[in-house]
Amino acid sequence: MSVLAVIEHDRGTIATASLGVLTAARNLAAQMGTSLEAVTVGSNADALASVAGQYGATVVHQAHHDALTDFGPEAWGEAVAQVVRATSPQVVIGTGTERGHEVIAQVAARLDLPASMNCTEFDSSFNGTQPLRVVRARWGGSLLEQAEVDATIKLVTLANHTVDAVEAPTSASNTVHNVNLDSSVMHSFVQDRVERVAGVTLATAPVVVSGGRGVGSAEAFAPLEELAGLLGGVVGCSRAVTNNGWRNHTDQVGQTGTRIAPDIYIACGISGAIQHWVGAMASKNILAINTDKEANIVTKAGYAVIGDLHKIVPAISEEIRRRRG
Amino acid sequence: MNILVCVKRVPAPGARINITDDGQAVDTAFLGFTVSPHEECAVEQAVQLVEKHGGEVTVLTLGPAEAEEQLRTAVSVGAAKAVLVPITESDWDPQRTAQAIASVITDLENANGKYDLVLFGNESADSCGYQVGIRVALKLGRPMVNGAKGLDIEGSVAKVRRESDAGQEIYMLPLPSAVGVKEGINLPRYPTMKGRLASKKVDVTRTESTGSVGGLKMIQLQRPPERVSNTQILGTGPEAASAVVDLLEELGVFK
Ligand SMILES: Cc1cc2nc3c(=O)[nH]c(=O)nc-3n(C[C@H](O)[C@H](O)[C@H](O)COP(=O)(O)OP(=O)(O)OC[C@H]3O[C@@H](n4cnc5c(N)ncnc54)[C@H](O)[C@@H]3O)c2cc1C
Ligand SMILES: Cc1cc2nc3c(=O)[nH]c(=O)nc-3n(C[C@H](O)[C@H](O)[C@H](O)COP(=O)(O)OP(=O)(O)OC[C@H]3O[C@@H](n4cnc5c(N)ncnc54)[C@H](O)[C@@H]3O)c2cc1C
Numbered sequence: 001m002s003v004l005a006v007i008e009h010d011r012g013t014i015a016t017a018s019l020g021v022l023t024a025a026r027n028l029a030a031q032m033g034t035s036l037e038a039v040t041v042g043s044n045a046d047a048l049a050s051v052a053g054q055y056g057a058t059v060v061h062q063a064h065h066d067a068l069t070d071f072g073p074e075a076w077g078e079a080v081a082q083v084v085r086a087t088s089p090q091v092v093i094g095t096g097t098e099r100g101h102e103v104i105a106q107v108a109a110r111l112d113l114p115a116s117m118n119c120t121e122f123d124s125s126f127n128g129t130q131p132l133r134v135v136r137a138r139w140g141g142s143l144l145e146q147a148e149v150d151a152t153i154k155l156v157t158l159a160n161h162t163v164d165a166v167e168a169p170t171s172a173s174n175t176v177h178n179v180n181l182d183s184s185v186m187h188s189f190v191q192d193r194v195e196r197v198a199g200v201t202l203a204t205a206p207v208v209v210s211g212g213r214g215v216g217s218a219e220a221f222a223p224l225e226e227l228a229g230l231l232g233g234v235v236g237c238s239r240a241v242t243n244n245g246w247r248n249h250t251d252q253v254g255q256t257g258t259r260i261a262p263d264i265y266i267a268c269g270i271s272g273a274i275q276h277w278v279g280a281m282a283s284k285n286i287l288a289i290n291t292d293k294e295a296n297i298v299t300k301a302g303y304a305v306i307g308d309l310h311k312i313v314p315a316i317s318e319e320i321r322r323r324r325g
Numbered sequence: 326m327n328i329l330v331c332v333k334r335v336p337a338p339g340a341r342i343n344i345t346d347d348g349q350a351v352d353t354a355f356l357g358f359t360v361s362p363h364e365e366c367a368v369e370q371a372v373q374l375v376e377k378h379g380g381e382v383t384v385l386t387l388g389p390a391e392a393e394e395q396l397r398t399a400v401s402v403g404a405a406k407a408v409l410v411p412i413t414e415s416d417w418d419p420q421r422t423a424q425a426i427a428s429v430i431t432d433l434e435n436a437n438g439k440y441d442l443v444l445f446g447n448e449s450a451d452s453c454g455y456q457v458g459i460r461v462a463l464k465l466g467r468p469m470v471n472g473a474k475g476l477d478i479e480g481s482v483a484k485v486r487r488e489s490d491a492g493q494e495i496y497m498l499p500l501p502s503a504v505g506v507k508e509g510i511n512l513p514r515y516p517t518m519k520g521r522l523a524s525k526k527v528d529v530t531r532t533e534s535t536g537s538v539g540g541l542k543m544i545q546l547q548r549p550p551e552r553v554s555n556t557q558i559l560g561t562g563p564e565a566a567s568a569v570v571d572l573l574e575e576l577g578v579f580k
Contacts, residue, residue, distance in 0.1 A: 010489070010490070010491050015490075071489075071494070073459075073469070073470060073471065074468065074469065098447075098471070098472050098487075098489070099489070101448075101455035101456075101471075102455070102459065102471050102472070105455055105456035105459040105460070105471075106459055106463075108456060108459075108460070109423075109456070109459050109460040109463040109464075110463065112420070113540065114418070114419070114420060114539050114540030114541035115419075115454075115456055115541070116541055117448075117453065117454055117455045117456070118453060131542075133544070135547075137453065138451060138452055138453055138546070139338075139342060139450070139451060139453065140453065141549065142338075142342050142549070143342050143344075143351070143546060143547075143548065143549070144546070144547045144548070144549050145452075145543055145544075145545070145546050145547070146543075146544040146545045146546075146547060147541060147542060147543050147544055148541075148542040148544055149540060149541055150540040150541075150542060151540040157455075184466070184468075187468040187497070187498050187499055187502075188468045188469065188470050188496055188498060189496070190494045190495065190496060191495050191496060191497050192494075192495040193491065193492055193493065193494050193495065194492050194493040195491060195492040196490075196491060196492040196493075206578065207578050230579075231573070231578055231579060233578075239362070242509075242512075243512070243513075245512055248509075249508060249509030250509065252508075252509070255450075256361070256362045256363060256450075256507075256508040257508070257509075263576060263577070263578050264573070264576055264578050271340075272340065273339055273340060274338055274339070274340060274341055274342055275338075281552060285576055287559075287569065287572070288556075293558070296340040296341075298556060299554070299556060300552060300554050300556075301554060301556055302554055302556065302557065303556065303557050303558075303559055303572060304556050304557070304558050304559065305558070305559050305560055305561070305562075305565040305568075305569060306558060306560075306561045306562075307561050307562040307563070307565070308562070311562060311563045312562065312563050312565065312566065312569075314563075315563035315564075315565075315566035316566045316569050316570060318566065319566040319567055319569070319570045320570055320573075320579060323570060
């Protein structure tokens with residue numbers, strides 16, 4: 001009887017999404033009158049037991065195997081599945097990230113259990129005996145679904161950024177599980193890794209100047225680059241742009257691109273289709289530059305300038321330079 | 326090199342997604358249909374791999390009879406064969422979907438030999454369950470990695486590249502294997518004249534399949550709270566530049 005939080009980490013460094021998961025799992029456990037437990041995969045994550053304890057875990061299950069030195073979706077899934085089998089939690093919560101979804105899906109496949117990804121809410125009257133009612137994000141968050149997970153062990157992931165991390169220290173005890181991993185799960189380990197170069201990324205930039213189909217060509221992004229440079233930001237784009245080969249997909253904002261949350265999002269020549277909007281809606285401020293005052297992005301943005309981006313964007317850069325002298 | 330790609334027919338909404346009155350489905354009265362961008366890229370990647378290594382691409386979908394349209398679109402950009410697993414009721418849950426797809430693939434492989442690769446999208450466009458491919462791969466007993474931003478064949482190994490917060494990860498999966506593809510891995514081509522003709526002529530194979538009902542039940546769809554904004558129009562044309570920079574100063578992004 002427990003709620004089990006699956007801790008995501010990278011070679012022993014905890015993923016921040018895990019803290020929201022621990023918090024949500026603790027709240028659910030409290031409402032069910034049961035305890036929060038956590039699982040870490042690989043002995044390089046053993047030190048994370050103290051973090052789990054900081055967030056209220058009473059037991060931390062540590063899955064050990066010599067092969068568990070780096071991420072491998074199938075081996076991680078099998079390791080967590082074995083801990084789940086051994087401990088029979090009522091609910092298992094993973095992170096709503098690429099790795100988190102993948103591990104929970106692997107656990108679900110291995111135990112032949114249902115799994116509900118990207119949950120934003122759990123039924124506040126859930127006591128552990130009935131099916132678990134959840135609200136989950138579809139269409140990358142453009143639509144929500146009320147769903148029911150009907151199984152003895154409920155597997156879910158928590159949509160990222162839906163629960164803030166709140167500490168509630170306890171003293172956690174550790175239990176080591178020496179898991180059995182056969183050759184079938186050994187193929188999908190990370191074999192090699194090229195570290196990312198540090199710098200501002202689309203996901204973390206304070207200013208994003210984005211262009212859509214209205215920009216018209218790859219070359220016509222130069223004024224957007226210039227404005228982004230003046231503001232210490234980066235350039236983003238819509239899918240119409242990547243589809244035309246004007247910019248790399250790494251610049252795409254949206255459901256199948258990057259989710260951004262800058263201080264200001266400047267959207268130039270972008271109509272604001274729902275799949276684009278879900279990637280941009282967490283921006284603190286949005287300025288739309290569009291010839292069409294009825295465009296969806298214009299009606300949803302806090303600020304707008306109506307007109308031709310090819311004239312407006314250079315004029316803004318010009319004005320910035322003028323004021324800076 | 327024979328490759329199977331699984332695609333799912335979904336509506337293509339524009340500015341907003343409307344729900345039917347009973348809350349059971351997306352209102353598709355005025356909508357076209359498509360597949361997820363991830364799946365479009367999976368088809369393109371498969372076509373590029375057979376162009377390089379020989380063989381052919383088969384596309385498979387589980388869905389209503391109308392999903393033939395998405396199969397034909399895949400043929401128009403280079404797939405050779407198309408398989409429809411028809412369902413009559415509303416959608417199937419992920420466990421049932423995976424079971425049905427895995428059993429059809431097993432039958433196809435028993436008849437025609439193994440697919441070197443089975444490709445999926447990272448997640449479907451509508452339901453975003455992140456699981457059907459992983460479930461199918463396990464049932465077929467082949468290694469599977471999701472989230473591929475690069476996929477090459479090196480001898481008898483599929484080399485998969487994916488992005489993480491830390492950097493680029495490389496996975497080496499012995500064939501036959503399964504891979505979930507993410508948009509950005511390539512730039513899908515547009516259909517050619519020849520492709521369009523082929524897509525009209527191709528015979529879509531219909532293969533019935535069943536699967537037992539799983540434990541995830543959709544109760545109802547709902548729209549997230551909408552952000553209502555009283556848009557402040559800063560001006561029209563380049564004359565608005567000064568008002569824009571005032572705003573940037575006020576927000577503290579321009580110092
Ligand atoms: C499952 C799925 C996932 C998707 N994921 C994404 C995603 O991640 N990201 C994404 O962006 N899209 C995504 N899309 C595509 C999305 O539906 C839209 O097709 C796309 O966002 C449109 O891009 P756009 O706004 O640049 O182009 P358009 O919709 O064509 O809009 C162009 C805009 O530019 C304006 N304009 C034209 N000329 C000028 C000018 N000179 N000056 C100023 N304004 C001008 C027009 O008024 C118009 O508003 C997805 C679609 C699906 C089905
Ligand atoms: C009663 C009921 C009603 C439902 N109603 C709806 C509804 O109205 N709208 C809705 O969107 N969902 C509905 N669902 C859920 C829906 O059926 C799931 O979308 C489906 O089971 C597949 O899961 P997924 O889309 O989450 O796939 P994911 O796990 O996200 O898919 C990953 C990949 O698997 C492959 N794949 C997934 N499904 C298929 C398929 N059918 N054919 C071929 N390849 C596939 C694709 O390559 C895809 O990219 C309903 C479910 C039930 C039980």
